[in-house]
Amino acid sequence: MNIQNGFREVLLQARATSDYSRLTELLPYARKIGMRCQSLGDDALFVLPENRENTGNPVLPALHGGVLGGFMEMSAVIHLMLFMDEPKIPKIVDFSIDYLRSSKVQDVFAECDVVRQGSRIANVSITAWQSRRETPVATARAHFRLDS
Amino acid sequence: MNTDEQLVSIVQQFFHAVPHCRILGMKPEHASSENVIVSMPFNEELEANPGSGIIHSGAITTLMDSAFGVAACISLPDFETCPTIDLRIDHLGFPDPFKPVRCSAEAYRVTKTVVFTRGVAYQDNLSEPFAHGVGTFMRSGRTLSQMAKRLAK
Numbered sequence: 001m002n003i004q005n006g007f008r009e010v011l012l013q014a015r016a017t018s019d020y021s022r023l024t025e026l027l028p029y030a031r032k033i034g035m036r037c038q039s040l041g042d043d044a045l046f047v048l049p050e051n052r053e054n055t056g057n058p059v060l061p062a063l064h065g066g067v068l069g070g071f072m073e074m075s076a077v078i079h080l081m082l083f084m085d086e087p088k089i090p091k092i093v094d095f096s097i098d099y100l101r102s103s104k105v106q107d108v109f110a111e112c113d114v115v116r117q118g119s120r121i122a123n124v125s126i127t128a129w130q131s132r133r134e135t136p137v138a139t140a141r142a143h144f145r146l147d148s
Numbered sequence: 149m150n151t152d153e154q155l156v157s158i159v160q161q162f163f164h165a166v167p168h169c170r171i172l173g174m175k176p177e178h179a180s181s182e183n184v185i186v187s188m189p190f191n192e193e194l195e196a197n198p199g200s201g202i203i204h205s206g207a208i209t210t211l212m213d214s215a216f217g218v219a220a221c222i223s224l225p226d227f228e229t230c231p232t233i234d235l236r237i238d239h240l241g242f243p244d245p246f247k248p249v250r251c252s253a254e255a256y257r258v259t260k261t262v263v264f265t266r267g268v269a270y271q272d273n274l275s276e277p278f279a280h281g282v283g284t285f286m287r288s289g290r291t292l293s294q295m296a297k298r299l300a301k
Contacts, residue, residue: 004198027196027204028193028204029207032194053168053171054168056167056169057231057295059295064169064210065213066206066210067168067210073209092205095209095236095239096236097235099234102231
């Protein structure tokens with residue numbers, strides 16, 4: 001999967017200006033679940049705004065755990081694309097998520113931390129929360145291949 | 149004891165009641181005491197990159213979480229609903245572009261509080277999976293029929 005020209009331009013511009021708003025519009029799955037990305041100082045903050053289409057338990061109601069996972073995975077991909085030395089599209093190797101609390105059908109936020117980036121593999125940890133950063137709804141860890 | 153046809157119908161109703169599963173078009177192709185097979189059509193809105201035809205791994209996570217959760221639920225005597233405790237997915241490769249995907253899931257151990265599940269995601273051939281997963285689910289004590297009654301109110 002190569003970075004298509006249109007997307008590459010937007011990515012390079014996002015990296016240069018710290019304006020990340022256009023990135024998620026160009027990624028179909030990100031757009032489908034309605035996620036967004038904004039700069040937070042030198043870092044990126046990912047947001048999955050309240051969206052009834054993302055409901056997994058209509059009785060509680062609660063967010064679909066799979067969507068939360070997909071959002072955190074996509075956050076890690078975008079985070080790597082923004083902060084790696086060379087802009088590449090990381091390819092997922094594995095993904096592991098722990099659900100800590102039931103997540104409500106409300107805004108979710110996520111932050112990523114590149115724990116280790118080697119020449120071929122990156123390890124990223126992702127934390128997602130709703131009301132308070134101190135009470136995460138899920139933590140996740142993903143490995144990505146960086147070779148093209 | 150429910151027949152496999154009844155189990156398929158129960159899973160179908162469940163997916164219909166869960167907005168995000170309905171939107172992704174998840175359908176049970178098979179359900180029995182052994183395993184559940186759930187299909188999800190290709191949809192360009194789920195692509196990783198526009199025009200690639202490849203469904204993003206996040207949507208595969210959603211498919212597998214849903215199939216594992218349903219496998220956990222129907223493995224229990226009264227079809228208890230089971231929230232996910234944790235989930236791990238290994239991406240063995242990419243799915244073929246522009247084609248539907250499937251997940252086969254089984255609950256391989258049930259305890260008083262927890263259900264252990266595992267399964268694979270594949271397309272045409274179960275023996276050629278592009279993803280493998282394990283998931284642990286918590287027994288909620290609330291049944292599907294209780295959930296349906298509360299929804300009907």
